Amino acid sequence: MRCEIIAIGSELLLGAIVDTNSPHIAGRLHTIGLELLYTSAVGDHEARIADSIRLAMSRSEVVITTGGLGPTVDDMTREAVARATGRALIFDEALLGQIEQRFLRWGRTMTENNRRQAFRPEGSAVIENPVGTAPSFIVDTGRSVVISLPGVPREMEYLLDNAVLPYLRRRFSLTGIIKSRTLHVSGLGESVVDQQVGDLEKLENPTVGLNAHSGVVDIRITARADSEAEADRLNAEVERAAREKLGDAVFGANADTLEGVTLARLAGRGEQVAVVEIGTLGRLSGRLAQADNGRGTFRGGQTKPALDPGADAQTLARDAAEQFGAACGLACVVRAQNNTVEVSVGLWRAGKAGRWARGFGGHPGLAPEWAANMALDALRKALAG
Incomplete structure (x- = not known):
């Protein structure tokens, strides 16, 4: 069963907001055994939205759109779905009554443009939206279904779980995952x-x-x-x-993190760690402080502006352990020299020291994360013996 998601809204194409709906929908589709093959984004333009829906229908059995169901002029999903599926756009008095009742319940005055939300493609099935004002709908063409959901994440997630996924299970007799x-x-x-x-x-x-x-x-x-x-x-x-x-x-x-696993090993041995960092913006300390077991096993850390003359990562690691009274010391150093970036890590534990270094050819902004992962991996392996 092929699925496709179309995120609708010019703000997505302008970089004003990030589409978080599509990844969420993808994850939920997997739980009922449906495979997502395509995602796309299209701006607020009726003809282009309709073209995107037609293309999606030509290659997928399930097409889910998000956004464009509001009351404003640039909310065009209703018109575009009707156009793409060759159906008339009809005004639904019962749907208008539901919208009016919501406004009464909320103690708000409904404006005239909210009447636009009572239009839907002829023959579509309405998905009532109890958590918002944008009614959603499903158009079943026989070969494929087009499901239009609100762009507001809270509304979309509620309707997806409580209406769309159960519908898809029934419609396609889904039993697998x-x-x-x-x-x-x-x-x-x-x-x-x-x-x-x-x-x-x-x-x-x-x-x-x-x-x-x-x-x-x-x-x-x-x-x-x-x-x-x-x-x-x-x-x-x-x-x-x-x-x-x-x-x-x-x-x-799954949810395991390198810092969490490493600190768990430390906790199991009753040991603690302290760190010192140069050129990393405190990345390693931040991760250790926020991790599970961090409070009992992370003694503290400091950042330094530069490596002292004659010092190396091993010396820094030893000094950190002694300064904070920890069994283990870690040092992370990121240095840029002559258009190159070097990442080095020092480890001190039980009187033994180790040092690892490598050139870094990626974006300099990623070097702190690499250094933190190198340091955590060195400590994790030292604790494995």
């Missing part, structure tokens, strides 16, 4: 991870995909099944294979 599990890998580049799990990426069910960001690689495992238990079983088999191939480079799954 799609369920994902994401493994997190640190200390290995995306190309290395790809070499290790490349055979898993060729599977059809579950599917396996990679996503790299700032020194962490996510492995997303997604299974289709008739039940949640079956999906979990399929995902678990692939997860087990991935962990066997990658070993301790896999530090967690």
Whole structure:
């Protein structure tokens, strides 16, 4: 079953707001076994909206639009859906009565332009909106369905869960689900991870995909099944294979974070950590302070403007541990020299020191996150023994 989302509103194309509706809808569609293949955004122009809907209907069975259902002149979704599906736009007196009742209930005066919201494509099914003024609707053409939802996230989410998803289950006799599990890998580049799990990426069910960001690689495992238990079983088999191939480079799954996992290991040993940072804007300290177990295991941190002459990351790590009375010290240093950026990390624990350094070829603004992840990964591995 192919699905498509069209986000409507010129403000999206102008960069004035970010479309958060489409990712939310995508996640909810997965829970009932529907696969999203396309998303798009179109401005407030009736002909272009209609063209987008026609294209979506030509390649998808489910088309969901968001936005353009308000009372103003530039809210054109009603007209565009009618135009795209070859239907007349009709005025619904019963729908107007519902809108009027909401205004009475809220103690507000309805303006004349709110009457526009009582128009809908002929033959459409109305989705009553108890949490807003914009009624939504469904047009079923036989081959595909067009579902138009408000652009206000709170209203859209309510109608999606309470009306749209149950309708789609009935309409398409959906019994299966799609369920994902994401493994997190640190200390290995995306190309290395790809070499290790490349055979898993060729599977059809579950599917396996990679996503790299700032020194962490996510492995997303997604299974289709008739039940949640079956999906979990399929995902678990692939997860087990991935962990066997990658070993301790896999530090967690789903909501696990590198700082959370590392601090949990520290807490299990009754140890604490202190940090010092140069050129990172305090990125590592901020993540440790906000993480679970941070209060008991993160002793404190400081930022310095530059590396002292003759000092290195190992020395900084030792000094941080001694200053804050912690068992472990971490140092993160980001230095720009001669048009190059170097990231170095120092670790001091139980009288032993280590240092790691690498050149950084990405955007300089990403270097602090890389440095923080390098430092956390070094400490995590030191605590594994």
